[in-house]
Amino acid sequence: MNKSIIPVTRVLEDSFVYSCTFDQQRGNEQFVPHHVLSFQISGETRIQHQNGLLILKENQILLTRKNQLVKTLKIPAKDKEYKVISVIITTTALQQYAEDNSIHESKNYTGEKNLLLKPDTLLKSYFQSLLPYVEQSQKISKKLAGIKTNESIELLQRQNPSLSTFLFDFSEPYKIDIEKYMLQNYHYNAPIENFAKLTGRSLAAFKRDFVKSFKVPPAKWLKEKRLEEAHYLIHQKNKKPSNIYLDLGFENLSHFYTSFKKKYGVTPAESLIINQ
Template structure:
């Protein structure tokens, strides 16, 4: 019987997510539907997002904007533990906060999608106060969850009032340049519906516009684009299949090998051996 310590992920009232791990873990691609406020207790989280990569280190606070794509890698610290708590800030909770606080916001947010906030004493104490609910009782009432959510919003605005537009911009997404977006984000393995949302379109509208731009379906284009990128990385950049298939949006190595051979008539290994 193995004595290996298993990683833990707990979700309380769909508002608080606790993650604890003891080995390096690669996370799945994620479509982030809500704002997230996170505190890194130990270890590091490496986050690849649409504008680059950000590293959340021990005792740092991160604020991530809704409606974006991310990939993460969890890396334990010197104490061999990775621990983080994330607070989910939904539009419903934010609209309730605005109503109760009698706030107004007529401006559109135009800043960065992922920010590192100051990890002051108030912020640290707040996240420490969440630990007993997650590690001991493993539950929290809806009323208390709402109070803790409001406290998180207050703390962020107290530290940085300008983030009012970050939180309270409830305007629907406008259509963005579909071709530019897809060329930048084809390697994210998420449902087509999420690509549609991120470009400000309904699913039907996304498929219609996609056909006008690329003259093919989204699924077929994504497969072709990922395979073409794989061929380039293996042939020109001398990279190994096992190192790139996840980064290109393939779910597993077997699927990658099968798709690659169907497309190019050779396996990745054969392509490697053919290189001078």
């Protein structure tokens, strides 16, 4: 493994993302606003999504649906670095493609949000064609970026015509049970605006419905819920504070320690010692 290469993450024209690293890294917790098509060149990506864990392995291709929350862990292979390249397929690009190709999809997509695709020759060759740009940080024009994005849509359609509903369903998330959703997803470090969108509400409606369900504002509830879960994991599961704070949605260890001590009177580390 050539460790002289500096780990990098490059984004070209907000359309293509390339990541290369030699050390295990957590990706940014994120709300996924657009469809993403990813090819795992080497190593693996562990993706914690709202319905479970998915592991993207070397030479696999993943199509991720928009409007979901994910956490990622980048893991290099034993003998080579971690490498992945992704194409961001925006709603605007899909709407233009649908208009240009007279595609009118009337059905709402209700299937899985993360699909492992067959890594056929055409798709693998497509990603190989992007490597000179992303690995060498070559400039790419908006026109060429648009052409390459359309090529990815064309190849997806060619490989599996049934993906039409996945790609061209432009409906917004519908209104769902806010209490059930938040209890399942409070550990994602996402802005309140994203939780509102994912439960099918405007920000004002989300805050109003949240208070009706939980009797406190969302920001306060999220903080308290995460601290209560941290206290449980430390006292009942003997978990180390440094191993749980990110999983619970805290931005950094310092913030976690300060919040925990303010609520419980001791730091998480002191709490762990007391428990032992």
